[in-house]
Structures are given as structure tokens and as C-alpha cells.
Amino acid sequence: MLSTKELDNIKKLQQVCEQEEEIRLKLNWDMLMTRNEKEKTDFLYYEDGELIGFIGIYGFGNKIEVCGMVHPKHRRKKIFSQLFSEAMNEIKKQNVSQILLNTPTRSFSGKEWVKTLPCQFSFSEYQMKWAETNLGEQEHIIIRASTPDDIETEIQLDVQCFRFSEEEAKVYNQRIKKENIQDFFIIEANQQKVGKIRIQHIKKEAWIYGFAIFPQYQGQGIGRKALNKILRQEHQNGFDIFLEVDSKNANALKLYESCGFKAYDSQDYYEYK
Known part of the structure; x- marks a missing residue:
């Protein structure tokens, strides 16, 4: 289970990343706030006491969704690759039929990231008001x-x-x-x-x-x-x-x-x- 301080750090990092690219990250806050302490679902990377990288994995029945972020000033340091490797090692322990990587449509950094991975576009999801x-x-x-x-x-x-x-x-x-x-x-x-x-x-x-x-x-x-x-x-x-x-x-x-x-x-x- 994430602590109040960890949740606050994730929120601050999210705000920085969203402002940088004018995007909205889908971090499923309803799930972040109710994590099962027996499950490893969140991966955090700190440097000098500051959270600069995060990945969360989210289970939806037969599939796992993965979403995360790295502070704009700390990219190209393989931080996200390290977190993703940790997340995948945890996912492999689970019996899932599909792994979906999520990135905002307008995120340039997200699109560049998925290009480096063995994956293919599946679908888009609209947020509607x-x-x-x-x-x-x-x-x-x-x-x-x-x-x-x-x-x-x-x-x-x-x-x-x-x-x-x-x-x-x-x-x-x-x-x-x-x-x-x-x-x-x-x-x-x-x-x-x-x-x-x-x-x-x-x-x-x-x-x-x-x-x-x-x-x-x-x-x-x-x-x-x-x-x-x-x-x-x-x-x-x-x-x-x-x-x-x-x-x-x-x-x-x-x-x-x-x-x-x-x-x-x-x-x-x-x-x-």
C-alpha cells in the first residue's frame, strides 16, 4: 500500500510531467489509493530524496495495464527502462493474457518509448465529458x-x-x-x-x-x-x-x-x- 507521502510525491511528479507536454496521464488514482499491501504494483525511483520516476501496473480481469512517467529533467538516464524491467518481472509472476502499455495520445516521449519495445498499437480510449x-x-x-x-x-x-x-x-x-x-x-x-x-x-x-x-x-x-x-x-x-x-x-x-x-x-x- 502506498503511503500518503508516496501518493503526494506521485501527484507532484504527475503535475510536472503533464505540464511539460500538455498531456493528461492516466494513473488510475482510484486504484493507487486502494492498493493491496500484499501485491507489488508500484515502482518508484528516487534521487536525492526526490521522486523522479514511477510506474504503476493495474489489473483489469484478464489484462494488465502499465503506465508511468519520468521527470523531464531526468530522462535519457534509463530510469524508465529500469522501472519497466522491475514491473515486467512482477507481471510475469501473474497469470495474465494481455499486457497493455498506456501513453497519452499527445505524448511525444510516450510514443518514443513504445518504439523501443516489442509492441503494437491496439486501440485508443476517449475520455469524454x-x-x-x-x-x-x-x-x-x-x-x-x-x-x-x-x-x-x-x-x-x-x-x-x-x-x-x-x-x-x-x-x-x-x-x-x-x-x-x-x-x-x-x-x-x-x-x-x-x-x-x-x-x-x-x-x-x-x-x-x-x-x-x-x-x-x-x-x-x-x-x-x-x-x-x-x-x-x-x-x-x-x-x-x-x-x-x-x-x-x-x-x-x-x-x-x-x-x-x-x-x-x-x-x-x-x-x-
């Missing part, structure tokens, strides 16, 4: 808090919509519920459990995660009704609303844009071979 839009009439759909009895439904949604294996989905759901930093909801239509959605509140921001509708219920307008209801609720409560979406997920991207979301930044992911 909702712009106030007329959502029409109130939606008649049930969105209720998840209960322990809904865990199998949540697992199956991750399997069918996000390509998790059942075991991976089970472990992933257990972890994020234990972290207790998100609100979990089940979407119902015609007295059937048809989908799920998670909301995380960070100060005045509401982030939407894990939004999924069972394939057999897609194309019926259920997802749009559920999303509009969440948007109306979060907006009325005074939150700015954000989400992330894979650029290859054309249907989801079209839905989000039609509901008022606009992309403001993006991250590129490279599959490590």
Missing part, C-alpha cells in the same frame, strides 16, 4: 442499488460484454466491491435484470464505469434510457459527468455522443508481445 443537453422526458426504467444477490448477474455481464472469463470476472468484482469507492447499480426492464452501471464520485465529478446491457437486450433503447436517467440524476446533484470509451466500440461511442458526451482527451494502448 457530458455537455448539458436536453434529455427529453423522464425515463421509465428501474435502476436500483446492487445487492449481494446480484453478483452472478454482474459477473455474467462482464463475461458477455467485456470478454472476461468467469473466474477473472469473479475476482475483479470481488476486488472493486472490497475497495468500496464506487456505487453499484443494476438496470431492470420488464422485471428482468438486463444490465449494470457503476458510478464513482470524486469531489464534484461523477465517473461512469462498467456500463453494460446483456446482448439479447441491446438495440431496444434500454441503454439510452438508463444512461439518460443517470445523467439527469447526477446533473441535478451538481456533478460534472465523465466516462471513458474504447474508440473501436462504435455503438457505445455513438450512444454517448448522441446523449451529449464530447471527447476532450485520449489515451493510446499498445499490446506488449
Whole structure:
């Protein structure tokens, strides 16, 4: 588990690196603040008491994402290569099917780094923010808090919509519920459990995660009704609303844009071979 001082040092380094290239690093702060002390997931490099290098590894079911940074004044010293080697040694101990390297789309240093590695571009992910839009009439759909009895439904949604294996989905759901930093909801239509959605509140921001509708219920307008209801609720409560979406997920991207979301930044992911 990272100490308060370590978290502060990471935040300061992040700010320096982001200002240098006018980018946004995706360091998954919700995960950084709830690390399992039994797992080695973060790699820090200090020089004269100052944090100048960092890499974090993040598990999402069947895949690992890797993201990090080095202070602009200390680059070309192989610091990042050393940290990456340590991170890869730890990842090799785990049973994962995919390793994704994350770099902001506009990061020149990030693009130069991935050129040195055996990897290939996989996809881009858009960060989107909702712009106030007329959502029409109130939606008649049930969105209720998840209960322990809904865990199998949540697992199956991750399997069918996000390509998790059942075991991976089970472990992933257990972890994020234990972290207790998100609100979990089940979407119902015609007295059937048809989908799920998670909301995380960070100060005045509401982030939407894990939004999924069972394939057999897609194309019926259920997802749009559920999303509009969440948007109306979060907006009325005074939150700015954000989400992330894979650029290859054309249907989801079209839905989000039609509901008022606009992309403001993006991250590129490279599959490590």
C-alpha cells in the first residue's frame, strides 16, 4: 500500500510531467489509493530524496495495464527502462493474457518509448465529458442499488460484454466491491435484470464505469434510457459527468455522443508481445 507521502510525491511528479507536454496521464488514482499491501504494483525511483520516476501496473480481469512517467529533467538516464524491467518481472509472476502499455495520445516521449519495445498499437480510449443537453422526458426504467444477490448477474455481464472469463470476472468484482469507492447499480426492464452501471464520485465529478446491457437486450433503447436517467440524476446533484470509451466500440461511442458526451482527451494502448 502506498503511503500518503508516496501518493503526494506521485501527484507532484504527475503535475510536472503533464505540464511539460500538455498531456493528461492516466494513473488510475482510484486504484493507487486502494492498493493491496500484499501485491507489488508500484515502482518508484528516487534521487536525492526526490521522486523522479514511477510506474504503476493495474489489473483489469484478464489484462494488465502499465503506465508511468519520468521527470523531464531526468530522462535519457534509463530510469524508465529500469522501472519497466522491475514491473515486467512482477507481471510475469501473474497469470495474465494481455499486457497493455498506456501513453497519452499527445505524448511525444510516450510514443518514443513504445518504439523501443516489442509492441503494437491496439486501440485508443476517449475520455469524454457530458455537455448539458436536453434529455427529453423522464425515463421509465428501474435502476436500483446492487445487492449481494446480484453478483452472478454482474459477473455474467462482464463475461458477455467485456470478454472476461468467469473466474477473472469473479475476482475483479470481488476486488472493486472490497475497495468500496464506487456505487453499484443494476438496470431492470420488464422485471428482468438486463444490465449494470457503476458510478464513482470524486469531489464534484461523477465517473461512469462498467456500463453494460446483456446482448439479447441491446438495440431496444434500454441503454439510452438508463444512461439518460443517470445523467439527469447526477446533473441535478451538481456533478460534472465523465466516462471513458474504447474508440473501436462504435455503438457505445455513438450512444454517448448522441446523449451529449464530447471527447476532450485520449489515451493510446499498445499490446506488449
